[in-house]
Amino acid sequence: QIWNMRVRPLTLVESDFAKIRSPMLLMIGEADPFVSVEEAEALAALVPDARVVRLPGHDHYSALKDAEIAEQTVEPFLTGGCHG
Numbered sequence: 001q002i003w004n005m006r007v008r009p010l011t012l013v014e015s016d017f018a019k020i021r022s023p024m025l026l027m028i029g030e031a032d033p034f035v036s037v038e039e040a041e042a043l044a045a046l047v048p049d050a051r052v053v054r055l056p057g058h059d060h061y062s063a064l065k066d067a068e069i070a071e072q073t074v075e076p077f078l079t080g081g082c083h084g
Contacts (some may be wrong), residue, residue, distance in 0.1 A: 017046035024050040025077045027070075029058035051077065 024047050028040040037054055044050035053073050055062055063070045 014046050017043065018048070020047045020050075022049070023077070025074065026050060026052045027055055027063050027073050028052060029055045029060055029062050031058060032060040034060050053077075 024044070026040045026044050028035060028037050030037060037052075041052050044052045055069060055073070058069065063073065
């Protein structure tokens with residue numbers, strides 16, 4: 001399923017993102033080979049309550065491989081300390 005995401009473009013348009021009503025957290029590794037920080041920030045700008053957290057020195061999978069990164073970034077977001 002992940003391979004399909006890499007070889008097929010998303011069919012979502014900007015107005016689809018504007019419909020998102022839940023807070024959104026985008027964690028982006030600054031060394032991500034798939035998504036640039038600028039792309040993540042552009043996406044976040046389309047969502048009414050979105051936040052981008054840059055992960056210096058990390059890649060696309062860092063938060064999945066390192067529980068401490070995920071905990072330090074996601075926990076405050078979920079408890080209300082990082083969005084709004």
